Amino acid sequence: MNTVHHPISKASTFKWMLKREYWENRGGFLYAPLIAGAISLVMSLVGILFGLLAMHRAAKSGGLVLDNENVSVNGLDLGLLTSKLDAKNMHDLANGLDLTLVLSSLWPFIVLAFVVFFYCLGALYDDRRDRSILFWKSLPLSDTQTVLSKALSALLVAPLVAVAASIVTMFGFLLIITVVVMANGGDAMTLVWGPASPLNIVASHLSWIPVYLLWALPTVGWLLLCSAWAKSKPFLWAVMLPLFAGIIVSTTHLMSAFDLSSDWFWKHIVGRLLLGTLPGSDMLYRTDQLRALIGDRDDLVAALAPSNQLAALSLPEVWIGAAAGVVFIVLAIRLRRRAGEI
Numbered sequence: 001m002n003t004v005h006h007p008i009s010k011a012s013t014f015k016w017m018l019k020r021e022y023w024e025n026r027g028g029f030l031y032a033p034l035i036a037g038a039i040s041l042v043m044s045l046v047g048i049l050f051g052l053l054a055m056h057r058a059a060k061s062g063g064l065v066l067d068n069e070n071v072s073v074n075g076l077d078l079g080l081l082t083s084k085l086d087a088k089n090m091h092d093l094a095n096g097l098d099l100t101l102v103l104s105s106l107w108p109f110i111v112l113a114f115v116v117f118f119y120c121l122g123a124l125y126d127d128r129r130d131r132s133i134l135f136w137k138s139l140p141l142s143d144t145q146t147v148l149s150k151a152l153s154a155l156l157v158a159p160l161v162a163v164a165a166s167i168v169t170m171f172g173f174l175l176i177i178t179v180v181v182m183a184n185g186g187d188a189m190t191l192v193w194g195p196a197s198p199l200n201i202v203a204s205h206l207s208w209i210p211v212y213l214l215w216a217l218p219t220v221g222w223l224l225l226c227s228a229w230a231k232s233k234p235f236l237w238a239v240m241l242p243l244f245a246g247i248i249v250s251t252t253h254l255m256s257a258f259d260l261s262s263d264w265f266w267k268h269i270v271g272r273l274l275l276g277t278l279p280g281s282d283m284l285y286r287t288d289q290l291r292a293l294i295g296d297r298d299d300l301v302a303a304l305a306p307s308n309q310l311a312a313l314s315l316p317e318v319w320i321g322a323a324a325g326v327v328f329i330v331l332a333i334r335l336r337r338r339a340g341e342i
Contacts, residue, residue, distance in 0.1 A: 017149035033108035037169030094195035105166035112162040120223035207306035219276025221328030228335040
C-alpha cells in the first residue's frame, strides 16, 4: 500500500518554528512575566496588610478624620466610610483604583523589556557559538524563516504573553482588594468594581500590541543584526556602538550641520536603537500628541484609551523606525546565510 506524503506548507513550517522559539524560551516568555506578576501581588498584599493595620489602630483610637470630623468606630468599618464619600471622592477613588491597577499590571511589561532585549541578542549568536547552526542549516528551513520567526517571537509572541500575564495580575489584585473590602464591612461593588475600569485597561493593553510591534522593530532589528554579526560579546557591540556614536556626535557637534541638536541624535537614533523594547517608551516621543488628545482631563482611563494608544501609528517616527528595523532584519538574514563557525 502506497503512502502519500503531503509536503508541509511554508505557513505550517513557520508556525512550528514559532512554537519552537516559544518552547525553547518559555522561561523568559512565560514564567518570567508570571513570576513578576506574582511578586507584584505579594508586595501589594503586604502593603495592604500594613496599611490596614495602621488604619485599624487609628480607628480604635478615634484618629480617623472624615469631613473635618473625628470618627471613632470599633475597628475599621468601610461601610461607614463609604457613607461619607461624595461624588468628588468617588471620582478620586476611581482614578486611584485605575492607577493602582495599571501600576500592578506593569511588572510583566518591565520584565518583557529585558526578556526581548537579551533574547534578540542571543537569538542568532548562540547557535553559532555552540555550532548548532550546522544542524539547523541541514534542515529544510530557510535563513529568512529562521530570522523572521525570531523577530516575530520578540515582537508579537512575547508581548502577547506579557499582556496576558499583566491581565491576570490585575484581576488578581482586584480579587485581593475585594476580599479586603468585604472583610472590613465594605461593599465591593461600590468601592472596587463599580469605580474601577478593569475592562477598559484590558482594552488599552490589547490595543498597545500593534504599537509595540512597530515601535520595537528598529531595536529588535538592530539587536538581531548584532547577534548575527558579532564574533563575540554581542551585548557590548549592540550597546557600545550607538553610545560611542552619540558621544562622537555630541563632542563634534555634527548635527549642527543639519540644524539639529545632539539631543535629537540621542533621542531618535541611540534611543530608538536601544530602548524600543521598553513598553510605553513611545509615549516619551509623543508628549505633544498625547497632550492634544487628552487635554486637561485627569481621567487615567481616558488617557489610556485604545484610540489614544493607536494614535501613535499616525506618527512618521513610527514608520521610519519600522523601515529601519526591516533593513536591519534583511541584513541579519544575509549574514545568517554566510554564517559559519565562530
